[in-house]
Amino acid sequence: AQSVTQPDIHITVSEGASLELRCNYSYGATPYLFWYVQSPGQGLQLLLKYFSGDTLVQGIKGFEAEFKRSQSSFNLRKPSVHWSDAAEYFCAVGASGGSYIPTFGRGTSLIVHP
């Protein structure tokens, strides 16, 4: 079965600084990969997803992620963080050879300092 590891429980950055959130997955074939964001008291919103093709994926709100098969990673990046980006970020993996339904990691909480 597929699984996701998000090694950082909390990340603190200053507003305007760059951001990288780490995600490592476990799956035997090429996975489907997702990043979701959850603001306090809200549901999850899809930021971006990777199925195939270009390994650098552009998403909403200025986010991008890069699929690196050799490292089993799908890290999320943003060049300049805004205070409104403070939220919980979830990486998820779906099985291309079976149920594509996302299996979520535990999440990384992003704190943005002014």
Add this chain to the structure above:
Amino acid sequence: EAGVAQSPRYKIIEKRQSVAFWCNPISGHATLYWYQQILGQGPKLLIQFQNNGVVDDSQLPKDRFSAERLKGVDSTLKIQPAKLEDSAVYLCASSLGGTGGPQNTIYFGEGSWLTVV
């Protein structure tokens, strides 16, 4: 376009009591999901419906949890009797379904927060 609607938003019950959560998916979405999100963890899929049929309920604790999607639209998730460890946010989500597979974005509701005391 209206999003996924859930109610109630918050519920506090005593252990061994029962509770039910309601979900109305986005209009036209054939696939509906119920996820459980325990504090500090990512969401875990409980059950997936395609129209009014169950696709996957392998992680649903069937001794106490039940879900139905009559007429292939609204869905209800019930817990009876509740345990302390059922305290969580219950997220309903929907997608177009069909043959689109992962191309179909899954849209989440705001969740129903359950506290069992």
